[in-house]
Amino acid sequence: MTAAPKARTRISPLGLTFLAVTSIGWGLNFPIMKYILSEWPPLSARGLSGIVGAAALALIALLQRQRLTVPRGMRLRLVLVSLLTISSWVAFMGLALVWLDAREAAVLAISVPVWVALLAWPVLGERLTALRAAALAVALGGIFILIGGNSLDASIGKLPGLLMALVGAVCVGLGTVLTKHFPLQMPPTSLAAWQIGIGCLPVAIAGIAFEQPNPAALSALGWASMAYLTLIQFCLCYVCWFVALERLPAATASIGTLLVPVVGVLSAAAMLHEPFGLREIIALAVALGGVALALRAQ
Template sequence: MDSARRDRSIGFLCLVVTAFGWALNWPLMKLLLQQWPPLFARGLAGTLAAAILAALALGRGESMKVPRVAMPRLLFASFTNVFAWMGFGTMAMKYVTVGEGALIAYTMPIWAMLFAWPFLHVRPTLRDVAALALGITGVALLLAADGFAFTAGKLTGIALALACAVLFALGNVLNREAFPMPPLVLVAWQVGLGCLVMLVLGIALERPNYGAITPIGIACFAYMTLVPMGLCYLTWFETLRRLPPTSASTGMLLVPVIGVVSAAFILGEPLGLREVAAMVLTLGGVTLALQRV
């Protein structure tokens, strides 16, 4: 009993570390984007993080070899889980607030629930419909701050954040079978492949000014590389090892909440009754959707 309780305590501690690490990345990423363009910044950080993760895996005696049969699925997962999730999510931050981007991105369990109908033949229940209605209402309430008078840039940001959530959800539904690789090796390959493409596209298309970064930008970049894409993956694996999957997934709802609150302090973004109500509605819908997972 003591061992089980200790495992749960460590699991919850790892969950909190993961949630805070990933959440603080949203406002810090927004700060970094004032100095470096999104694909280049996220691609460079992710490529360096993948090298660190690969070194950790090798240090633990794990092979980095990818079974040939797993290569197509690995490439697909790199696109949905990294290029779409990290790349589109980062680009969205140029056009929307952290609160808007984070809440839209974290509607992914709702889209996964909808994708389960055509791909897994799991029909939506009344609870699933309620989850969808709550999620849409929450996001709509947040986006209605200016009476739905969207600029072209705002629409671009919303579309990118929505694509990030929908594609990540699609990847989760279609890639449910376990990979024949250790988790750390799998993440190193996914992050490395997805972010290397971002880096190449960023250099070619965004033409970054490498010298534009300030000490604050360097600190944000170092955080993005070492914490959310390094430390947090290790604590996330420990969370999954010690806690039930539903508890771990539901606990991740802390990420958009902490992200929105920290953005209010770090960036001065609005945090009033509208934002709180939108979070309650959206995350309430996501919680219902997660009960299916």
């Protein structure tokens, strides 16, 4: 009787491998998306690649013999959660990168688990402890160190991007909490296909309507970057993420995603030659510390 719980809580090496693939893939997305913005507008790049990625995930689900039909009672919840977790993140983070460096966007992404911890109080009834409040303060402190820049003018110039990234992070946090409150019981790959498709559709429509993207504007490297966003970010990483969740405790998976901003900051320095010095290291360490406090408070 005692062996079963131990088996369930044992860390799976295969689960850790899939988690590492997810975190590295999502981390590399920040500099790649920043590069795309030099050739294509943000809503079109993010929305259209997501639509193609959703179609590919649907095909993968069919090959896995997963059902794609959505139960009638789940449809409204699926749309709401998809708009919060996918649409808001894809749109707001894409727009934020117009004003922010890739490394700055990566650090802002760290705040998502903190917002989850805070929003779980009114939605799920999980008490807001002093430790959770301290976690938010510490995480925001790290963000302030990085976004603050070397002058007030530089900080004000980044304000639109900062606000958009934070709105996106808060929306993702709310969508995550609502998913816990109203579970979406579907096969994982099918669920990812629906969520990404529903979430990216309005973003793609807005991009086509207002940005009028021109495929001829994409260079060979631009097309390769779009392929990465579609096949790696939306397909491979999401499939690996759901596989990791099946094999790892939720807390372990949450802590593992802290690798995402680290990869984002380091890859931005290597690929885009963005600054990486003492200030970036301190900001990353402080923000990660805030999230670690939030996870400890769970």
